[in-house]
Amino acid sequence: MREDALTDEALVDAARDGSEGxxxxxxxxxEDRVASVVIRMLGDTPEAEDVxxxxxxxxxxxxxxxxGQASVGTYLTRIAINLxxxxxxxxxxxxxxxxxxxxxxxxxxxxxxxxDPRASAEYDDTADRIQRAxxxxxPEFRSVIVLRLMEGYSTKETAEILGLPVGTILSRLxxxxxxxxxxxxxxxxxxxETI
Numbered sequence: 229m230r231e232d233a234l235t236d237e238a239l240v241d242a243a244r245d246g247s248e249g250x251x252x253x254x255x256x257x258x259e260d261r262v263a264s265v266v267i268r269m270l271g272d273t274p275e276a277e278d279v280x281x282x283x284x285x286x287x288x289x290x291x292x293x294x295x296g297q298a299s300v301g302t303y304l305t306r307i308a309i310n311l312x313x314x315x316x317x318x319x320x321x322x323x324x325x326x327x328x329x330x331x332x333x334x335x336x337x338x339x340x341x342x343x344d345p346r347a348s349a350e351y352d353d354t355a356d357r358i359q360r361a362x363x364x365x366x367p368e369f370r371s372v373i374v375l376r377l378m379e380g381y382s383t384k385e386t387a388e389i390l391g392l393p394v395g396t397i398l399s400r401l402x403x404x405x406x407x408x409x410x411x412x413x414x415x416x417x418x419x420x421e422t423i
Contacts, residue, residue, distance in 0.1 A: 234250070234253070236301075237296060239251075239254050240254070240294060240296070240300065243288075243291055244291050244292060251288060255284050258300065258301055258304050259284075261301055261304070261379075262280050262283050262284070262304055262305070262308045263276075264378075264379060265308045265312070265379060266280045266308050266311075268362065268374040268379075269308075269309065269312035269313075269315075269316070269370060269374055270316070271359060275315050275319075283307045283311055286307050286311070287303070287304055287307060298388060302381075302385060302388060306388075306390075309371050309374075309389060312367075312371075316367045317367075357415060361415065362374070362408070364411050365408065365411075368400060369400055369403065369404035371390060372390070372400040372401050373401070373405070375389055375390070377401075377405075383398060
């Protein structure tokens with residue numbers, strides 16, 4: 229049977245038995261999800277790419293211990309969030325600000341044409357402002373916003389990924405939304421004052 233037709237559980241079993249193809253299929257199924265979480269936590273930086281790769285390395289090393297109590301996607305997201313939080317702690321220790329570079333804006337990215345350049349510039353500006361505002365939140369608040377509102381996990385799934393009670397998630401979600409709103413409003417007011 230082709231690996232892309234197998235269930236996650238069957239692929240995990242095959243990967244445990246040494247099938248590189250099965251593990252590669254798991255990576256292909258979940259690399260976009262992991263990349264999305266990590267980039268939203270860290271910005272589109274070289275560290276984010278490293279954390280994404282490390283997520284799958286850790287998953288591979290833990291295959292024998294993986295019992296399927298959570299889905300593969302939830303398990304990988306938990307690893308990605310934990311590694312992202314560790315990277316944020318390292319950044320604090322280094323005291324280096326890493327700017328957010330929107331996807332596709334790096335030096336090696338091919339130029340893309342848009343039908344309405346003004347609309348794409350506005351989108352880029354909005355995405356950039358949101359990412360900068362997210363970066364100003366404490367990691368415990370940022371992780372809730374990323375998982376619950378940006379990645380679409382339920383409150384229960386978010387609690388499971390972060391290993392916290394549902395009530396804590398709800399409280400952090402409310403507080404983080406308030407903080408994010410204040411940051412975005414103050415940024416908008418600052419922009420209007422300088423115009």
